[in-house]
Amino acid sequence: TDLTALQTSVRALTDPGGAFSAVTVTSNDTNAVMATATNGAAVGSHSVMVNSLATTSAYYSADFTSAAPFPTSGSLSIQVGTNAPQTVNIDSADGTTTLGGLVSYIQQHNLGVTASVVTDSSGSRLSLISQTSGSAGLLNITDSTGTTGSNGLGLTQAVDKNNKVLGTDASVTVDGIPITSGSNTVTGAITGVTLTLSDQTVAPVTVGVQPDLTQVGTVINNFVTAYNKVITDINAQNTMSSGTTPPLLGDTSLDLLQSQLLSSVTTSISGNSGLVNLQSIGIQMQLDGTLSVASSSSAD
Numbered sequence: 127t128d129l130t131a132l133q134t135s136v137r138a139l140t141d142p143g144g145a146f147s148a149v150t151v152t153s154n155d156t157n158a159v160m161a162t163a164t165n166g167a168a169v170g171s172h173s174v175m176v177n178s179l180a181t182t183s184a185y186y187s188a189d190f191t192s193a194a195p196f197p198t199s200g201s202l203s204i205q206v207g208t209n210a211p212q213t214v215n216i217d218s219a220d221g222t223t224t225l226g227g228l229v230s231y232i233q234q235h236n237l238g239v240t241a242s243v244v245t246d247s248s249g250s251r252l253s254l255i256s257q258t259s260g261s262a263g264l265l266n267i268t269d270s271t272g273t274t275g276s277n278g279l280g281l282t283q284a285v286d287k288n289n290k291v292l293g294t295d296a297s298v299t300v301d302g303i304p305i306t307s308g309s310n311t312v313t314g315a316i317t318g319v320t321l322t323l324s325d326q327t328v329a330p331v332t333v334g335v336q337p338d339l340t341q342v343g344t345v346i347n348n349f350v351t352a353y354n355k356v357i358t359d360i361n362a363q364n365t366m367s368s369g370t371t372p373p374l375l376g377d378t379s380l381d382l383l384q385s386q387l388l389s390s391v392t393t394s395i396s397g398n399s400g401l402v403n404l405q406s407i408g409i410q411m412q413l414d415g416t417l418s419v420a421s422s423s424s425a426d
Contacts, residue, residue: 128356135352138345145345146401148338151319158325161333167318169337173330175299176323180310181286183256183265183293188280189249190225197278198223200271204254206238207262216271225250239265252279256293260308264293296323342407347419350409353391354416360384361414388415 138144143165151161159174190196197216205211214222214232221227225243229252232241240255256263265283272278284292295306300315307315310323319335360383363374374380391411394403401407408420 128352128359132349132352132356135345135349139349145338145341148341149318149335150338150340152334152336153331155327155331158323158327159331159333160322160324161319162322163319163335167316167335169335171335172301172316172319172333173299174321174327174333175330176325176327177297177299178294178326179323180260180296180308181292181294182259183263183291184284185254185265185267185281186244186284187252187282188278189246189251191249196223196225196228197271200269200278202270202279202281203268204232204237204239205266206256206258207264209238211266211268212237225252228252238263252281254281258308259310260295261293262308298323346407346409350417350419353387356387357384357415357417384415391417 147165149163149165149167149169151163151167153159153161158176198218200216202214202216203211204214212235214220214228214235214237216222216228220231222231229241229243232239232254238257240257242253242255244251244253254265254267256265267281267283269279269281286292295308296310296312298305298307298312298315298321300321303315305312305315307323312321312323313319315321316333316335319333321333360380363372363377363380365372366375391404391409396402404411404417410418410420412418
């Protein structure tokens with residue numbers, strides 16, 4: 127049982143994709159840029175400027191009330207990005223001659239847009255939002271239902287607060303390099319790091335990638351605990367207590383195991399970025415053959 131626990135701790139300690147490759151990521155402005163990283167991401171500091179966020183293209187209709195009945199004829203041509211246009215007929219046979227019926231039809235036919243009804247004090251509107259953000263999801267909708275005064279849908283393309291049409295890519299500068307992204311989740315700009323954008327910035331945001339010392343400390347301490355349990359129990363088998371002979375006293379297999387363990391923990395290798403033996407990761411040998419973990423200042 128002791129050896130099984132030790133094997134498990136050794137696997138965690140030596141896993142190339144494990145704790146020693148784990149990193150943590152920080153951002154000095156999480157309101158604008160959040161970051162996550164995969165194990166093995168290169169340690170370093172990066173400068174990120176968010177020039178503009180990705181937006182999602184949308185259209186909305188005029189208000190419909192009992193005084194302004196929904197159109198009973200005509201059609202919509204809905205094109206998402208460079209995809210082929212899709213036609214939606216306002217037809218009682220399709221159930222699209224009511225606002226709710228049109229929404230249901232569009233949702234059921236997977237046209238690349240999310241349709242919904244938005245109601246306020248003026249009435250109810252049709253809302254059409256692209257299911258793809260950025261320029262790749264830019265909507266081009268042709269409304270052939272007639273003018274608003276003739277009970278047409280009266281579709282309007284949505285704009286932002288600066289009167290700019292929605293459906294644009296995010297613009298980011300990473301370490302001085304301009305980058306565009308169809309969404310506000312940016313991958314690949316920094317290898318192994320995913321940036322989540324939520325606001326424009328007026329000053330560069332510093333994104334730092336550091337080793338995850340918490341994970342490193344956990345696997346080191348788990349290994350030392352498991353190793354010491356084996357050594358302590360071996361020592362107990364080699365010690366007479368109150369005239370009682372331990373069952374494995376003088377057992378050659380136990381002696382061989384003890385020798386192999388002591389040899390293993392004193393072995394050194396070369397290279398490996400300076401992590402060449404247990405001492406180099408803060409593990410020290412005690413006089414009784416057990417191990418201890420150095421203080422944080424020494425381990426650093």
